Amino acid sequence: MMLQRGDLKDPRLQKASMLTLTEVRVTKDLSLAKALVSIYPEEKVVVDAVMAGLASGKKEIQRAIGQELSLRIVPNVEFLYDDSAINGARIEKVLREIRDGIPAADDGDQKP
Secondary structure: OHHHHOOOOOHHHHHOOEEEEEEEEEOOOOOEEEEEEEEEOOOHHHHHHHHHHHHHOHHHHHHHHHHHHOOOOOOEEEEEEOOHHHHHHHHHHHHHHHHHOOOOOOOOOOOO
16 A cells, blocks of 8 residues: 555655565464565566665664554564566466477586
């Protein structure tokens, strides 16, 4: 919600044309929340900038979570880059190539 409203003013967050919270994993004792984020475009410079921006706004995000959910214990939020969309697209491309009979590109990993 904070990101949608633009509450975090870090300019590094503006480098992404799309930022999606894909999953949140919270420990049973609520001490840690791992927030997985997908970032587009997926270029390293953009991903690195956005992840730094999220890390910079971490305290503000945690404060907002505590207020919004009225939690006594607010989890420590850790942001992780979710590259599952990239991996999924890569797998889908390979499967399409197999289906269409396109020879696989030599990735240099094959032994002679």
